[in-house]
Amino acid sequence: MSDAHMSEGRSGANLSVPNADALDKAADVEGRSLWQDAFRRLQTNRAAMVSAIVLIVMAFVCFVGPVLVPWSYEEIDWDILEAAPPNFDTGHYLGTDSLGRDLLARILQGGQVSFLVGILATSVALVVGVTVGATAGFMGGRVDQILMRFVDVMYAVPLMFFIIILMVVFGRNFYLMFLAIGFVEWLTMSRIVRGQTLTLKNKEFIEAARASGGSTAGIIARHIIPNVLGVVIVYVTLTIPQVILLESFLSFLGLGVQPPMTSWGALIAEGAQEMEITPRTLILPAVCLSTTLFCFNFLGDGLRDALDPKDR
Amino acid sequence: MTSVLEIENLSVSFTTPDGDVEAVTDVSLSVGAGECLGLVGESGSGKSQTFMAAMGLLAENGTASGHIRLDGIDLLSADEKKLNTVRGDRIAMIFQDPMTSLTPHMKVGRQLAEVIIEHQGVDKETGRRRALDMLDRVHIPEAERRLDMYPHELSGGLRQRVMIAMALMCEPEVIIADEPTTALDVTVQAQILDLLMEVKVNLGAAIVLITHDLGVIAGLADRVAVMYAGRIVEQGSVADTFASPVHPYTQGLLACTPRLDVETEALETISGQPPNLQSLPTGCSFHPRCPHVFERCQAERPLLERTPSGQSKACFFNAAEAAE
Amino acid sequence: MSDPFLQVRDLKVHFPVRTGGVLVGQYTPLKAVDGVTFDLNPGETLGVVGESGCGKSTLGRAVLQLIGATDGFVSWLGTDLTSLNKKELIAARENLQIVFQDPLASLDPRMTAGDIIDEPLRNYRPTLTKADRRKMVEEMMERVGLLPRMINRYPHEFSGGQCQRIGIARAMILRPKLVICDEPVSALDVSIQAQVVNLLMDLQRDFGLALLFISHDLAIVRHISHRVLVLYLGKVMELADKSALYATPRHPYTQALLSAVPIPDPTKERNKDRILLTGDLPSPLNPPSGCVFRTRCPRATSVCAETAPVLESAGEGQEVACHHWRD
Numbered sequence: 001m002s003d004a005h006m007s008e009g010r011s012g013a014n015l016s017v018p019n020a021d022a023l024d025k026a027a028d029v030e031g032r033s034l035w036q037d038a039f040r041r042l043q044t045n046r047a048a049m050v051s052a053i054v055l056i057v058m059a060f061v062c063f064v065g066p067v068l069v070p071w072s073y074e075e076i077d078w079d080i081l082e083a084a085p086p087n088f089d090t091g092h093y094l095g096t097d098s099l100g101r102d103l104l105a106r107i108l109q110g111g112q113v114s115f116l117v118g119i120l121a122t123s124v125a126l127v128v129g130v131t132v133g134a135t136a137g138f139m140g141g142r143v144d145q146i147l148m149r150f151v152d153v154m155y156a157v158p159l160m161f162f163i164i165i166l167m168v169v170f171g172r173n174f175y176l177m178f179l180a181i182g183f184v185e186w187l188t189m190s191r192i193v194r195g196q197t198l199t200l201k202n203k204e205f206i207e208a209a210r211a212s213g214g215s216t217a218g219i220i221a222r223h224i225i226p227n228v229l230g231v232v233i234v235y236v237t238l239t240i241p242q243v244i245l246l247e248s249f250l251s252f253l254g255l256g257v258q259p260p261m262t263s264w265g266a267l268i269a270e271g272a273q274e275m276e277i278t279p280r281t282l283i284l285p286a287v288c289l290s291t292t293l294f295c296f297n298f299l300g301d302g303l304r305d306a307l308d309p310k311d312r
Numbered sequence: 313m314t315s316v317l318e319i320e321n322l323s324v325s326f327t328t329p330d331g332d333v334e335a336v337t338d339v340s341l342s343v344g345a346g347e348c349l350g351l352v353g354e355s356g357s358g359k360s361q362t363f364m365a366a367m368g369l370l371a372e373n374g375t376a377s378g379h380i381r382l383d384g385i386d387l388l389s390a391d392e393k394k395l396n397t398v399r400g401d402r403i404a405m406i407f408q409d410p411m412t413s414l415t416p417h418m419k420v421g422r423q424l425a426e427v428i429i430e431h432q433g434v435d436k437e438t439g440r441r442r443a444l445d446m447l448d449r450v451h452i453p454e455a456e457r458r459l460d461m462y463p464h465e466l467s468g469g470l471r472q473r474v475m476i477a478m479a480l481m482c483e484p485e486v487i488i489a490d491e492p493t494t495a496l497d498v499t500v501q502a503q504i505l506d507l508l509m510e511v512k513v514n515l516g517a518a519i520v521l522i523t524h525d526l527g528v529i530a531g532l533a534d535r536v537a538v539m540y541a542g543r544i545v546e547q548g549s550v551a552d553t554f555a556s557p558v559h560p561y562t563q564g565l566l567a568c569t570p571r572l573d574v575e576t577e578a579l580e581t582i583s584g585q586p587p588n589l590q591s592l593p594t595g596c597s598f599h600p601r602c603p604h605v606f607e608r609c610q611a612e613r614p615l616l617e618r619t620p621s622g623q624s625k626a627c628f629f630n631a632a633e634a635a636e
Numbered sequence: 637m638s639d640p641f642l643q644v645r646d647l648k649v650h651f652p653v654r655t656g657g658v659l660v661g662q663y664t665p666l667k668a669v670d671g672v673t674f675d676l677n678p679g680e681t682l683g684v685v686g687e688s689g690c691g692k693s694t695l696g697r698a699v700l701q702l703i704g705a706t707d708g709f710v711s712w713l714g715t716d717l718t719s720l721n722k723k724e725l726i727a728a729r730e731n732l733q734i735v736f737q738d739p740l741a742s743l744d745p746r747m748t749a750g751d752i753i754d755e756p757l758r759n760y761r762p763t764l765t766k767a768d769r770r771k772m773v774e775e776m777m778e779r780v781g782l783l784p785r786m787i788n789r790y791p792h793e794f795s796g797g798q799c800q801r802i803g804i805a806r807a808m809i810l811r812p813k814l815v816i817c818d819e820p821v822s823a824l825d826v827s828i829q830a831q832v833v834n835l836l837m838d839l840q841r842d843f844g845l846a847l848l849f850i851s852h853d854l855a856i857v858r859h860i861s862h863r864v865l866v867l868y869l870g871k872v873m874e875l876a877d878k879s880a881l882y883a884t885p886r887h888p889y890t891q892a893l894l895s896a897v898p899i900p901d902p903t904k905e906r907n908k909d910r911i912l913l914t915g916d917l918p919s920p921l922n923p924p925s926g927c928v929f930r931t932r933c934p935r936a937t938s939v940c941a942e943t944a945p946v947l948e949s950a951g952e953g954q955e956v957a958c959h960h961w962r963d
Contacts, residue, residue, distance in 0.1 A: 033790050034745055041329060204742035207702055211734045212806065213726050213759035226746040354825035453915075467916040497687035497852065499913045502896035506912065524826060527898025531905040550902045568830035570855040572882070572897045573904060579834055579859060582827040585795045601827075 034307075038230070041306040048302020051295035058292060062111030069093075071102035073109035074260035085280075097281055098274055106262050107285055113263035114292070117178060117247040118240040124182025125243075126236060129189025134228070136190070137197025138220055148194065151187050159184050167255050174257060177250065181243050192235055196228045230307040237300035241293040248289060264289040315342035316518045317366070317403070317486045322378035322388075324361045324370065333589045335361045335374075337542040340616075343486065343518040350533030350550065351522045352565070354586055358542040359522050363488045367405055368395045382486065401431040404479035408491035410471035414463040420447075420474055421459030427481040446477040450507055469500035476507060480515070487511070488520045493528060505531055526569055530554055538562045541587040541597035544616055548623030558625040560602050596627070604629040640711060641846065642676040642699070642814060647708035649691070649698045649870075653921060666920050668694040670870035671708070673947070678813065681840065681847040683861030683878070685854055685893070689917055691870040692850045693737075696816040699848065700732050701725055712814075730760050733807035737819035739799035743791040750787035753777065753805045760810055772809065780805045780835060797828035801835070808839060814846045822853060833860055854897050858882055863953075866890050869920055869928040871944075877953035886956040889929050927959065935960045 032040075042048055066072070071092065076099055079090070086095045094104040136147040163180050170176050200206060200223070209219050248265025250256040257263050262270075264285045271282030324336035336358040343349045353359040365376040366387055380387040382403055387395065407413040415423055424446060425439030434442070440459065447455035450473045463471055472492065479487055489508065493501040509532060512519055521533055529536055529550065536553045538546040538561065546559035557563045567580035584601040587593070593600050599609040606629070614626045650665035668691040676682050684692045697703040699710055701717050710717045717728060733756075736742035743752050753773045757764060764772075774784040780801045791799055800820060807815050817836065821829040833856060840847055851857050857864055864881045866874040866889065874887040885891045892911040899905045913932045918924055924931045930940040939959050950956040 032793065033748075034792065037792075044329065204736045204738055205744045207697075208734070208736060208742050208803070208806070209744070209755065210702060211700060211729060211732075212756040213729055214755070215726070218759075222747075223744050227744070354827060469916050497917070498854070498896040499687065499892055500916060501898075502910055502912060505898070506910075525898060526826075526900035527905060530900050530902045531898050554900065554902050565826060566900060568827055569900055570830070570833070570853075570859045571899060571901075572855045572858060572894065573899050573901070576859060579830040581830040581834060583831075585797060586825055586828065588795075 034230075038303075038306040042302055045302040045305065047298045048306075051298040051302070054291065055295045055299065058111065058288070058295075059115050062108050062115060065108040066105060066112075069102065069105045069108065071105045073101065073105040073262065075102070075105075076100045094284060095278075095280060097270060098278075101260075103281060103284065106267060107264070107288060110262045110264045110267050110285060111288060111292075113257055113261065114244050114247060114265075114289070117181065117263070118244040118296075120178045121181040121185060121243045121247075122236055122239045124179060125185035125189050125239060126232070128183070129186035130193050130225075130228070130232060132186070133190035133193025133195075134197050134220065134224060137194040138201060138216075138224060140201075144194075147190075151190055154184075154187050163250065164255060174261070177247065177256060181246055185239055185243060189232070189235060189239070192231060193228055196231050197224055200224055200227055234300055234304045234307060237296055237303055241296040241300075244289070244296075245293060315344045316383060317520075318342045318379075318381045319362065319366065320379040320381070322362060322365060322376060322380060324358070324365050324374055324376045326371065327373045327375075331590060335542055335589060336365070336376075339378075339539075339542075339544055341537060341544070341547075343520055345485065345518055346512070346516045347535065348512055348519040348521055348533045350529035350536040351520060351539060352524065352526060352529055352536060353539035354524055356541075356586060356589060357539040359539045360490050362539075363405070363490065363520060363522060367399060367403065367488065368392075369405075397431070400427050400484075401482045402484050403486040403488070404482070404484040406472075406475050406479050406487065406489040406492045408494050410468070410475040410495075411463065413475060414471065414478075416463055419460055419462060420466070424459075424474070424478055424481060427478060431482050442481065443477075446481055447474070449480070450474075450477045452477070468496055469503060472496060472500075472504055473507065476504075476511070480511065483515065484517060486518045486520070488522070490522045491524070492521070494523070494525070501528075508532060526554075526566065538565070541592055542589065543597065543626065544624075545598065545626045546624065547616065548621075552621060552623050556621070558619050558621070558623050559627050560604050560629065561598050564601075564603075602629075640675065640714065641678050643709075643711040644672060644674050644676075644699060645709050645711070647672045647695070647698060647710060648706045649694050649703055650706040655921065664921050665706075667691075667870050667923065668920065669698060672865075672867070672870070672872055673708075674865055674872070674875060676814070676846050676848065678846055679840070679844045680863070681849050681861045683857035683864040684848060684850045684867060685852065685857050685864060686867035687852060687893075687917060689869075689920060690867040691920075692852075692867050693818050694870075695867070696734065696818050696848060696850050700729065700734055700816060702734070726759075730756075730810055731813045732816070733810065733812040733814075734816040734818060735800070735803050735807050735820045738823050739796050739803055740791055742803050743799055745791055748788050748790055749777070749782070749794070749802050752791070752802055753809055756806060756810050773805075776805045776809050780808070780839075781831075795828075796824050797831060800824060800828075800832050804832070804835065804839070808843070811843055812845070814848065816848045816850070818850045819852065820849075821856060822851065829856070836860065854893060866893070869918065869923050871928055871957070872947060873929065873957055875947065875955045876950075880951065880954040884951075884954075886950045886954060886961040887929075887958050888933050888935050888960070892934075927957075935963060 082098060082100060086093055092102050097103055097106065132147055136144040162184065166176060166180050206219060206223055209223050247256055247263060248268065251263045251265030252269040257266055267285035268282060268289065271285060275282040319339060319341045322336055322339045323334060325332050325334040339362055341349065351359045364370050366380045368387065370376060376388055378388065382398060385398065387398065421440055421443050424443035425436065428434055428442050429436065429439045444455055444459060447458060452458055452470060452473050458466065466474065492508065493504050496504060505528065521529065523529060533550050536548065536550050537544050538559065540561050546553065546557065546562045553562065554566065557566055564580065564582040568582055570576065570579060582601050587597050595610045595612050596614050599605045602609065608628050614628050616624050616626045618624050647669055648671055649669040650667050652663040653666045655662050655664045672695055674682065684695060686692045694703060698705050705718045712728060712732065717725065720728060750773050753776060754769055757769045757772060774787060777784045777787065782798060782801050782805065794802065820836065821832050824832060836847065837860060839845060849857060849860055858878060861878050863877050865872060866887065868889050874881065874890045881890065885894055892913045895909065895911045911934065915932050918931055926942050926944050927940040930936040933940065945957045945959045947955045947957045950961055
């Protein structure tokens with residue numbers, strides 16, 4: 001038997017004393033993927049973990065909470081009809097707004113809208129951005145040129161104009177807003193994915209896959225997509241807060257959700273008008289919004305740190 | 313010979329998310345004026361980190377303990393200000409990749425001149441003249457024109473010459489060359505090795521040559537130290553070490569290097585994998601790959617000791633005893 | 637021999653490189669491989685040596701048609717690979733595999749060792765069951781010196797040498813007839829290089845493989861090859877049997893290359909005569925006229941600038957492209 005044959009750990013197998021090789025014998029049956037590694041690193045990042053938990057709790061409360069709150073978000077308490085302080089007897093745990101609607105119920109409902117906008121609009125951006133980016137990057141040539149010039153043109157369109165015109169033409173539709181924001185956010189996503197695909201395309205393992213007889217579609221599915229996913233996930237977590245903020249901004253301008261429905265942005269707008277009289281109506285939704293954005297950003301940073309080291 | 317640079321019980325460790333890693337353990341070395349010390353080892357053996365510590369260039373998560381003395385000044389305990397007056401002036405480094413160690417957006421002439429302006433306080437005019445002299449001395453053709461070029465406009469071989477010129481600007485007492493020819497093609501490597509030989513002979517500086525290439529060591533070094541898993545396992549004169557290596561790792565390394573001058577039937581190998589610094593074997597780090605391993609090697613760590621032949625090795629195995 | 641195994645004839649690979657023009661690009665061909673001709677026999681190892689930028693990696697990829705050829709042809713068992721369409725090419729690659737230089741970069745970081753080695757089987761043996769394939773993968777891992785129990789590990793959990801073994805297992809699992817080795821050991825530590833070289837030689841003997849061994853390391857090429865091809869700026873300088881090339885190199889470039897390799901023996905290294913080449917490799921975008929080596933050649937004369945030398949016989953099993961090899 002040749003020396004090469006004898007290598008790889010077997011060299012020490014005849015020793016009675018446990019060596020490093022024997023020690024990890026038990027551990028190496030199941031390998032640890034990069035995902036598992038990243039998750040393990042993420043778990044050691046306290047800020048990111050706390051943020052993730054806070055986000056989960058907030059989302060849960062926003063979607064389940066309204067069932068437990070005695071008032072609904074649109075119901076006006078005709079006995080009050082003004083901004084009243086918290087009162088446990090009437091069931092307004094955080095008080096009411098200037099029209100006598102329950103503030104807690106409205107904050108929870110606003111949270112639902114904000115989370116939904118964040119997730120749905122980002123999903124639109126994700127699907128469109130990854131498809132366009134991966135296609136442009138992998139096909140290259142003319143396809144790439146056309147798609148990327150289109151993206152450049154879109155970048156040049158002022159975002160606010162675009163959305164305002166959409167709102168004016170099609171009316172203030174809740175779902176239209178998701179689409180509008182999503183269609184704006186996919187631009188950056190597609191650029192990121194394209195860049196990643198370009199680097200990956202020239203990696204030796206893609207060449208190896210071709211030498212192993214892989215087809216183009218097979219290579220994109222088996223090798224390109226799993227490898228861009230890490231970057232995409234990080235970008236998604238950073239896009240969600242951007243979208244939430246954008247929605248809040250639109251609502252603040254009065255272009256967002258229609259009353260009596262509300263969102264955190266709309267609540268802040270309303271609260272801002274009465275902040276001298278009842279600062280509570282401004283501060284509470286503002287705190288919720290800031291906390292959420294803060295947590296998403298922390299989580300995104302944590303994910304980037306966790307996913308990055310092996311990619312570099 | 314009086315030693316210019318002395319390293320005593322140097323240990324370097326790095327804090328990583330996966331725990332602390334000791335890259336260099338208890339290394340003692342010295343280099344004298346006009347002497348060339350070769351430091352051989354494979355990747356991860358700690359050969360580069362030993363001298364990165366000496367230059368105060370360890371990565372942020374690295375810490376060093378022990379002593380590194382340059383002519384009485386302890387470089388490890390020196391503050392940044394003191395270190396800056398020494399670095400580049402009395403001790404200089406030549407890196408493997410000249411492209412990343414030259415500033416890309418600054419003309420070659422200015423980069424060279426700045427070294428000397430900073431350390432000797434000469435004016436710009438003198439700086440430029442000295443830079444030109446130095447480029448001539450490292451045999452860069454059309455030196456005048458090269459002064460006004462950016463690093464990326466030069467070929468790999470010329471860039472490495474510029475790096476060497478930069479290291480020589482202040483005529484340092486110690487030059488550390490970290491894999492100076494690894495990124496170069498063989499024909500260019502031969503040119504650079506010739507230049508280093510010239511520097512050694514003419515300048516009388518102490519040169520530390522860090523490389524994985526035994527051939528490079530054979531051509532240039534006077535003494536050689538072999539590192540494995542962060543420790544020195546063998547040390548001796550180049551003639552002795554290549555003629556009769558005393559540590560099994562050095563023996564294996566020499567045997568498994570394919571040679572141009574002799575026809576080999578089958579290549580010898582060192583079995584097993586390079587050590588993982590995070591989970592080093594007990595006792596002697598080399599024992600899982602060693603052909604002469606016996607019980608003591610697994611339990612106890614051998615220290616670097618002198619052999620009767622005047623070499624040093626960190627190994628319990630004794631060929632003479634074994635033969636009996 | 638009845639059917640020619642691998643014939644490469646006047647192979648050219650040129651890349652258009654943008655060299656100027658603001659709006660309308662101006663392109664100059666970069667002649668990475670420029671008229672290379674050689675044969676390879678079954679079970680033989682042809683070493684391809686040269687410095688960086690000489691086109692040796694491009695040559696290897698062009699033989700597999702991973703990079704399209706600009707001109708010339710690559711004949712594999714009588715069929716011209718350059719004329720095949722995508723589908724036929726994929727079918728032909730079953731017998732043609734490649735091992736890459738960077739062991740870690742050539743393995744998909746998100747796949748397990750088992751899946752990586754299995755990939756050619758998935759593509760070429762769709763009728764096999766999963767269990768059959770797994771068995772074959774485990775056997776191959778064993779054969780290349782990896783423990784089959786490591787099948788579920790990921791590339792980053794292996795050392796460089798082990799990663800290269802995975803790459804070799806992937807290339808060998810279909811039992812190909814020709815494997816291109818593109819600097820398979822240059823990224824590895826010295827002590828691991830020898831293991832991998834021995835493994836390749838073992839596999840070659842057992843499977844009757846032909847190898848195209850691309851490397852810049854002349855010592856390793858000497859050890860593994862039967863014949864050696866010396867490339868410079870995309871052109872063949874010398875093609876000779878190993879013994880002839882290393883004993884009596886005819887081309888001044890080969891001589892300079894051989895004399896430049898450091899020998900791990902202080903006495904020999906310090907006393908040998910080195911032929912020092914001056915200058916650096918010229919830009920392949922603007923190669924010298926006539927013989928491409930003339931700008932660095934110690935023997936260059938006016939004739940070298942005028943006509944490019946052709947490969948001519950310089951003794952038994954030795955061909956050289958130089959006007960002055962007899963001097």
